[in-house]
């Protein structure tokens with residue numbers, strides 16, 4: 001049974017405004033989302049996991065210890081390229097070095113793939129849900145596609161200008177955000193999360 005949804009408060013463990021914007025659009029009006037942008041003096045949380053799942057769990061549980069009784073979600077996501085044996089993967093944000101810009105990461109990836117005929121790739125996303133330091137659930141989403149020969153488009157963030165989702169000719173950065181949000185790895189994971197809330201645990 002689906003219960004009536006009054007807006008539910010969620011704390012998103014990120015300072016990445018692009019991610020927050022996508023989450024707000026994907027979750028819709030039944031959720032009130034706040035991120036860490038205005039939170040000062042937080043300890044650095046080291047993403048020492050070997051998988052998206054481990055890193056999402058590390059972030060969600062660590063942040064939920066700092067904000068008692070709040071429902072915390074953390075997204076760990078990235079791009080896996082077939083010809084690069086899954087790289088950049090969990091290192092997507094820092095592929096061209098610590099604090100590298102999106103542009104530098106994209107340039108490095110295009111260099112690595114120069115002339116490569118096999119350009120398949122996938123975006124993966126794991127969202128971990130935690131409260132008071134305890135992991136409650138994880139959900140996952142992925143989208144397959146290919147890496148373009150050059151950067152195209154201005155929407156989105158990260159590797160969006162070089163990722164062409166399966167079934168399209170445009171990159172994520174050329175497609176309207178509504179289209180990305182209908183098919184993306186994050187969209188699929190968020191839809192699993194909403195399903196989770198709507199079934200078992202919405203009334204807790």
Ligand code: IMP
Nearest residue numbers: 075076077078079092093157158159160
């Ligand atoms: P995280 O914040 O540690 O999860 O790092 C995620 C990184 O993966 C981002 O900085 C991007 O480089 C990449 N990434 C994840 N999701 C997307 C997306 O939807 N579009 C483009 N790049 C993404």
